[in-house]
Amino acid sequence: MNILIAADSFKGSCSARQVTDTIERAAKNVIPDVTITKIPVADGGEGTVDALVAAMNGTKVAVPAHDPLGRPITAEYGLLPDGSAVIETAAASGLTLLKPEERDALHASTFGTGELIRHALEHRVKKIILGLGGSATTDGGAGLAGALGISFLDKDGKELEPGGVHLRELASISTDGLLREAAGCEFLVACDVKNHLCGALGAAAVFGPQKGADEEQVKILDAALAHYAAVLKDKLHCAAADTDGSGAAGGLLCGILPYFPVTICSGIDLVLDLTDFDEHAKQADLVITGEGRIDFQSALGKVPVGVAERAKKVRNVPVVAIAGAKGDGCETLYNFGIDAIFDTVPGVMSLEDVMSHAEENLLNTAENVLRLFQIGNLR
Numbered sequence: 001m002n003i004l005i006a007a008d009s010f011k012g013s014c015s016a017r018q019v020t021d022t023i024e025r026a027a028k029n030v031i032p033d034v035t036i037t038k039i040p041v042a043d044g045g046e047g048t049v050d051a052l053v054a055a056m057n058g059t060k061v062a063v064p065a066h067d068p069l070g071r072p073i074t075a076e077y078g079l080l081p082d083g084s085a086v087i088e089t090a091a092a093s094g095l096t097l098l099k100p101e102e103r104d105a106l107h108a109s110t111f112g113t114g115e116l117i118r119h120a121l122e123h124r125v126k127k128i129i130l131g132l133g134g135s136a137t138t139d140g141g142a143g144l145a146g147a148l149g150i151s152f153l154d155k156d157g158k159e160l161e162p163g164g165v166h167l168r169e170l171a172s173i174s175t176d177g178l179l180r181e182a183a184g185c186e187f188l189v190a191c192d193v194k195n196h197l198c199g200a201l202g203a204a205a206v207f208g209p210q211k212g213a214d215e216e217q218v219k220i221l222d223a224a225l226a227h228y229a230a231v232l233k234d235k236l237h238c239a240a241a242d243t244d245g246s247g248a249a250g251g252l253l254c255g256i257l258p259y260f261p262v263t264i265c266s267g268i269d270l271v272l273d274l275t276d277f278d279e280h281a282k283q284a285d286l287v288i289t290g291e292g293r294i295d296f297q298s299a300l301g302k303v304p305v306g307v308a309e310r311a312k313k314v315r316n317v318p319v320v321a322i323a324g325a326k327g328d329g330c331e332t333l334y335n336f337g338i339d340a341i342f343d344t345v346p347g348v349m350s351l352e353d354v355m356s357h358a359e360e361n362l363l364n365t366a367e368n369v370l371r372l373f374q375i376g377n378l379r
Contacts, residue, residue: 001377003027004284004311006039006277008303009047010292010324013358016040016047017054022359023288023322026366030374037280043303044190044267045133046090052129053078053086055275061085065092065115068108068136070162073097077116080274084127085120089113089249090134093143095211098136103212105204105221107163108137110252114147121148121181129274130256131190131267132249136211138203138221139164140228141255149177150259164204164250168224170231178259187260190267192301195247197240197254198226203247211250225251232258268306277307281314286373288366289338290322296329299336308337320369324358342369 005023009016020038027034042051053060058080065075075092077085090096092112095103120128137143142152143162151174152160152167160166195201204213204221213221228251229241238258240246245264246253256262272278281287289307291298299305308319318339323330326343333341344361345354354361 001031002035002037002283002285004037004039004280004287006041006272006287006307007289007322008042008291009050010290010358010362011047012292013324013355014362016042016051018359019290019362022362023366026363027370030367030370037284039275039277039280041268041271041275041303041307043301043306044131044192044270046088046094048131048190048267048271049076049078049086049088049091051271052080052274056080058086061119063116063119065112067097067112068093069098069102069104070109070111073112075112075116077120079125083125084129085125086129086131087113087116087120088131088134089252092116093137094134095136096134103136105138105208105211105213106165106217108211109139109143109162110135110137110141110250110255111143111147111162113252114144114255117144118147118179121179121185124181126185127188128185129188129190129270132245132252135249135252137164137252138208138211138213138225138250140167140197140203140225140251141253142167142228144252144255145259148182148259149179150175151177164221164224166224167228168220170228173231173235175259182260185260187256187262188270189245189253189262189264190270191245191248191253191264192267193248194244196242196244197229197246197251198222201247203251206247207250228254266301266306268301268303272306272310277310278314281311281317284311284315284317287311287317287319288322288369289319292324293327294321294323294325294330294333294341295327296332298330298333304338305333305336312337322362322365322369324354
């Protein structure tokens, strides 16, 4: 029997690698001679670096950088065996780096993400896999571009201060200082939203409030981004703001589209492609997937549905999802290739107990899933 385990992390308790390792242990407890293939996966957002490094035997690189408010931090990115780098926007520009009261959509910058990219470029990387999501920023990627040597200047030729609010002062853009090592680099960007940079469905209006922007600040940021888009089009002849996904991560794509070749794709599809999921699925008798919480939103580019749809397409193999918790609408996922859903919580427990016993509960649930599968195979 061949079982393919392709699961996301249970955020806050188990990494994707811990999840796949635990399910493997359960499978071998029940079926000692089982053949297991493990693929820790993610949807392109937080956890993508860990998942790809684990699945592809990559390494991590720690880099001095700056958080969204310009404070010194150490952030990591991944190096894969083929020489490409995988970087998460959230690593240096993420919302989780700030306390709720520190969120500042007007002034937060993607400079730190640019620092990670710069480090990779200076070490001869020519392909960068960039995961969007979880950012604290709405600066149109100007901070990122600035870290690579692009200059954003006001009418007096002075460099703009960090943050999206200052884009309303933008008069010209100079590419003269673009990092020499950037030549020939290409970006593969994981992005699962279609929002454009500006307007009612833009970066400021949709995502600004969760980054600390009130109603008036949303208007200020949207106007600043619209002005930024106009300057990009006028000075660099780049209509980046009209690209699907240009509103993701506070408009970060607009910080790379004018300067680099960029391919945009679904986060989960990107990860599954890079880990040769289809080839592994061709050999599988059962696929087990999972994430921390599974509900109707899991159909919107999340790991369990992405895994299930690909598995069904490749071989129509049974797919079971195991989650830390089930939420509203999870039954709709049966329409997307998942055949059964199990949660790991054995009874009434506090959140603290759920988190501290996550691995134990996952092991027990996975063993029960495998015992049911065995019963079905005996018939």
